[in-house]
Amino acid sequence: MVRLTPAPMQDALDSTSAPLADLASRLPPSVKIVLLPVQSDTQILVVTLARAHKRNALDDTTVLGLAAVFEALPSTVRAVVLEGEGEHFSAGLDLSELSERDTVAGIAHSRLWHRIFENIQFGQVPVIAVLKGAVIGGGLELACTAHLRVAETSAYYALPEGQRGIFVGGGGSVRLPRLIGVSRMADMMLTGRTHDAEAGQAMGISHYLVDAGKGRDKALQLAGKVCANAPMTNFAVMHALPRIAESDPAAGYLTESLMAAIAQGDEEAKRRIRDFLAKRAPKVKVPE
């Protein structure tokens, strides 16, 4: 049974999590982490953007803090919940750091975001983002790196890059069209159109839409389900599925067969299937 008891990080840490305690002490104030126990040897890590006074705008310090977290996840962490402090998820790139950046520095900065965001999307564990208030520009690009997105009804989505005279630089032009299509993204960038939470849910930005203030609980509930999966299945969904979906069909089918064989060969899969056949595992639920 998955236990989801919020606990301060120091209470939840055990010796296997010591590297995380060390990491926490090295993070900037704009990135906070809390470990929540799921079982005795597994945890969910809640990562919080903590620059509410700047609407969680992503300055270099914050983005590098995120990089440090995702590079140093201990193996006992099975899922990450990514949220923003205050009323907003993120107002995007910190524009105060952009004004003096020349073209060469701009490329380096964008490539840095690419590396860090890639490490979130293709990292060790599924990430569940909690979206509320502003999910703008680079904030929306960051949200797109997550594997699941829970939106509160306050969430709104915009790409004001057009008005600012810039372009997306955090992988948004690769990831967002895969969620909503090139045509909708072009509209957002050309006209500055803002979509509310309901529209974002309808067009596929969020997977779940919940009332204000309920996003974290919903994300933790989903994280509990993710943690209950066989790690090999989570790995396959994160790393194989998106590559297969981008492959030509012949390569995709082959990769799928290889991944399926690897997953079913794992002892964990054999145990779960034996449990089902012995009527010890839950059945699939009919939708309510």
Ligand code: 1HE
């Ligand atoms: C910021 C930023 C920011 C807020 N960079 N400082 N993103 C944008 O173009 C969005 C710009 N922000 C806004 O439109 C608004 O701030 C919000 C709609 C998000 C929120 O409005 P509000 O009235 O709640 O807050 P505020 O008073 O506008 O902002 C509070 C403070 O946060 C204020 O600073 P203060 O020192 O005057 O208190 C704002 O300046 C600051 N702030 N957003 C810097 N983004 C890899 S490429 C990605 C490209 C992009 O992301 S482009 C989109 C940039």
